[in-house]
Amino acid sequence: MMIVASEYVYKYKNMQFLWPVRETGDKNKRLHNCIPEDVYEQLPAISWNDFNLRVMAGAHLVVAEGLVFDIHKWIKIHPGGQRILRRVIGTDITQDFFFDPTDQIVINRAFSENEKLMKQMEENDADKNKLKKRKPNQMIRPTTIANAVDLINSTTFKNSRVAMHRHSKFATAKLATMVVARISDIPNDYDQQKKDDNFSSTTKTTITTIPQDNSNYIFRRYILTNIELASRHDSENPVKKLTFQVLHPKDKLPKFLPGDYIEIMSYVNKHIVIRPYTPLQGPSDKTFTILVKIYKDGAMSQHLDKQLRNFEIAVRGPFDIADRMYVSPQVLSLPQKNLSPTSPIIGPSSPNLVRRATTLMRQNSINNFVINPHHSYQPSHFGLDSVYGDENRSVYGGSNSDSAQSNFNGRILLNSARGDQCWDILFMVCGGTGLTPMLQLIQYHFDNADNFKSNFKLHLLCANTQIADIISMKYLDFLASTSDGKLTVTHILTKPPPIWRGLTGHIDDNILFNWISKYYQVPPPAIPPRINTPVTQIVNNNSQSQISSTPPQMLLTSAYSPPSSIFPSIDENYSYQMRRDNLPGFIYPNNEMNVLSERQEFMRMLNQDTTQACKVIVCGPFGMMEGVKRSLERIGFPVDSKALFIQ
Numbered sequence: 001m002m003i004v005a006s007e008y009v010y011k012y013k014n015m016q017f018l019w020p021v022r023e024t025g026d027k028n029k030r031l032h033n034c035i036p037e038d039v040y041e042q043l044p045a046i047s048w049n050d051f052n053l054r055v056m057a058g059a060h061l062v063v064a065e066g067l068v069f070d071i072h073k074w075i076k077i078h079p080g081g082q083r084i085l086r087r088v089i090g091t092d093i094t095q096d097f098f099f100d101p102t103d104q105i106v107i108n109r110a111f112s113e114n115e116k117l118m119k120q121m122e123e124n125d126a127d128k129n130k131l132k133k134r135k136p137n138q139m140i141r142p143t144t145i146a147n148a149v150d151l152i153n154s155t156t157f158k159n160s161r162v163a164m165h166r167h168s169k170f171a172t173a174k175l176a177t178m179v180v181a182r183i184s185d186i187p188n189d190y191d192q193q194k195k196d197d198n199f200s201s202t203t204k205t206t207i208t209t210i211p212q213d214n215s216n217y218i219f220r221r222y223i224l225t226n227i228e229l230a231s232r233h234d235s236e237n238p239v240k241k242l243t244f245q246v247l248h249p250k251d252k253l254p255k256f257l258p259g260d261y262i263e264i265m266s267y268v269n270k271h272i273v274i275r276p277y278t279p280l281q282g283p284s285d286k287t288f289t290i291l292v293k294i295y296k297d298g299a300m301s302q303h304l305d306k307q308l309r310n311f312e313i314a315v316r317g318p319f320d321i322a323d324r325m326y327v328s329p330q331v332l333s334l335p336q337k338n339l340s341p342t343s344p345i346i347g348p349s350s351p352n353l354v355r356r357a358t359t360l361m362r363q364n365s366i367n368n369f370v371i372n373p374h375h376s377y378q379p380s381h382f383g384l385d386s387v388y389g390d391e392n393r394s395v396y397g398g399s400n401s402d403s404a405q406s407n408f409n410g411r412i413l414l415n416s417a418r419g420d421q422c423w424d425i426l427f428m429v430c431g432g433t434g435l436t437p438m439l440q441l442i443q444y445h446f447d448n449a450d451n452f453k454s455n456f457k458l459h460l461l462c463a464n465t466q467i468a469d470i471i472s473m474k475y476l477d478f479l480a481s482t483s484d485g486k487l488t489v490t491h492i493l494t495k496p497p498p499i500w501r502g503l504t505g506h507i508d509d510n511i512l513f514n515w516i517s518k519y520y521q522v523p524p525p526a527i528p529p530r531i532n533t534p535v536t537q538i539v540n541n542n543s544q545s546q547i548s549s550t551p552p553q554m555l556l557t558s559a560y561s562p563p564s565s566i567f568p569s570i571d572e573n574y575s576y577q578m579r580r581d582n583l584p585g586f587i588y589p590n591n592e593m594n595v596l597s598e599r600q601e602f603m604r605m606l607n608q609d610t611t612q613a614c615k616v617i618v619c620g621p622f623g624m625m626e627g628v629k630r631s632l633e634r635i636g637f638p639v640d641s642k643a644l645f646i647q
């Protein structure tokens with residue numbers, strides 16, 4: 001049942017309330033001070049979660065000073081334009097409503113929508129046709145009155161935000177009449193916290209600390225300050241890099257960690273649409289970027305693509321991707337209560353919230369709630385069963401209960417065994433925008449490894465269809481070339497250009513094995529084999545070790561890693577066959593069975609290697625990940641304990 005807005009009477013001119021208003025004694029609580037005591041007493045207390053649910057179900061709610069306001073009546077008559085108010089729905093507007101104009105936020109550029117758009121379109125061949133149709137110097141014409149007011153506002157307010165200007169006492173009193181509830185789970189020191197943090201997301205002080213308050217469950221608005229093309233313009237689904245800046249000068253951004261994702265909310269075609277994206281640290285501590293693949297029929301990606309610089313986007317988070325991981329208590333051997341479906345607020349895209357929102361929506365006959373179809377999910381053949389069946393699992397990992405359980409204790413993409421949480425060797429396989437969590441990991445390792453000389457190695461295998469689809473190719477090359485050998489980047493294309501010298505086709509067993517075995521040196525056996533030592537003698541020498549039970553040929557070939565200098569580059573179609581042929585003095589098996597056994601043996605050694613923490617992380621389209629998982633299994637890679645798949 002929706003809450004009905006309370007109305008009370010006040011004199012407009014001299015701001016004298018006919019009813020006694022609540023006296024909080026705090027002049028900063030301007031909205032509180034406009035609300036009669038008895039109205040305040042009767043306000044229902046709702047949680048952030050309920051607030052979000054109602055917004056997702058179509059209610060036009062905002063929060064200010066911890067109070068909830070229903071602004072649906074105001075939208076049509078708002079002097080600042082309809083769009084501005086639509087943009088603030090579901091967000092906390094305290095800072096904006098009482099914006100102090102002396103607090104100027106600096107946006108780095110001049111603001112000219114037409115100029116920028118024309119320049120972007122000129123740069124983009126795909127848009128040239130549209131450009132031709134446009135008359136010279138033709139301005140972008142607002143399509144509605146609301147649109148016109150928004151455009152005027154956006155140019156008038158320039159460096160202040162379009163939806164952020166000091167409101168009159170009248171406007172304050174007017175908003176106060178729209179109060180419908182108060183937020184129940186605001187901490188007692190909320191006001192102090194707001195002063196300290198300017199109501200920004202809780203800054204994470206330690207790597208494993210996930211904010212316990214719910215401040216990251218409320219949407220906040222950020223300014224879109226930069227739009228760049230990250231793939232080539234002729235890509236079928238171009239990828240754009242969007243940079244966002246905090247709205248208020250004193251706002252802070254949390255330090256994003258690998259596995260963090262944010263949620264963007266928009267009002268698209270009369271629907272509330274929420275989609276998760278992977279944030280990357282921006283060029284300054286007030287900015288972050290996302291890479292967005294623009295789908296031709298994608299609701300959010302099209303919406304984001306249409307946004308102009310200096311416009312606002314509602315964002316919340318960050319959330320840990322582990323929150324999206326649902327593992328059956330049976331698999332984890334955990335009591336049901338630990339993973340109760342009614343346990344903490346997750347994201348609105350979580351099955352919990354989606355279910356409850358759907359119910360609420362049905363109860364209220366609301367049809368404008370869109371659930372991201374990409375949150376509905378894959379068959380459960382990846383080792384972990386969802387608590388909710390197969391419907392909502394986005395991260396899946398090994399079925400080994402220890403590893404799965406330990407994933408809940410910290411950041412699943414990081415190595416909890418090392419103080420700096422870096423991996424010794426990290427293999428990253430990605431397709432398309434699956435690159436984004438890998439960029440988080442690369443950024444993290446270079447920023448956080450105890451020192452740059454620290455022993456970590458990152459290897460990235462990027463799969464794309466065409467060269468035009470490769471995201472930030474030059475940037476990746478630059479990172480690799482300046483990494484002092486710590487990062488390698490390998491590209492594979494299914495439709496390569498004629499001059500392509502890199503890998504081609506789909507990622508398969510050979511490619512994965514060659515890639516991993518090229519960069520992973522399995523430790524030599526306790527007594528290294530000598531070329532002229534008879535095999536039987538080697539086995540006898542190692543009679544105490546586990547490897548003595550394996551066939552001698554495998555023991556030798558897999559335990560011995562030849563110097564990397566004898567390998568041709570993987571980009572030059574290096575094959576494991578060539579590697580074996582290059583090793584002197586051994587008689588190698590040349591039938592397929594032996595090659596397979598040899599790979600299994602290499603992987604067995606890798607699995608038993610306790611000297612270096614290694615992980616394979618895979619992120620991309622479902623089909624690609626399924627193929628990679630099967631290949632890893634076939635070559636004997638310990639998928640359960642050392643692989644993680646993010647969808």
Ligand SMILES: Cc1cc2nc3c(=O)[nH]c(=O)nc-3n(C[C@H](O)[C@H](O)[C@H](O)COP(=O)(O)OP(=O)(O)OC[C@H]3O[C@@H](n4cnc5c(N)ncnc54)[C@H](O)[C@@H]3O)c2cc1C
Nearest residue numbers: 261275276277278291292293295297298299300301433436
């Ligand atoms: C944790 C997480 C992080 C994410 N991070 C990013 C990110 O950094 N960058 C990014 O671009 N996306 C990211 N996504 C995906 C993103 O949330 C949206 O699903 C995506 O942008 C499409 O949304 P849309 O509204 O534009 O398309 P929709 O309206 O949802 O879909 C329209 C059509 O586009 C096609 N489509 C959409 N998404 C896919 C897909 N993944 N594979 C194949 N076809 C698809 C479908 O054919 C669909 O019919 C992430 C998803 C998750 C779960």
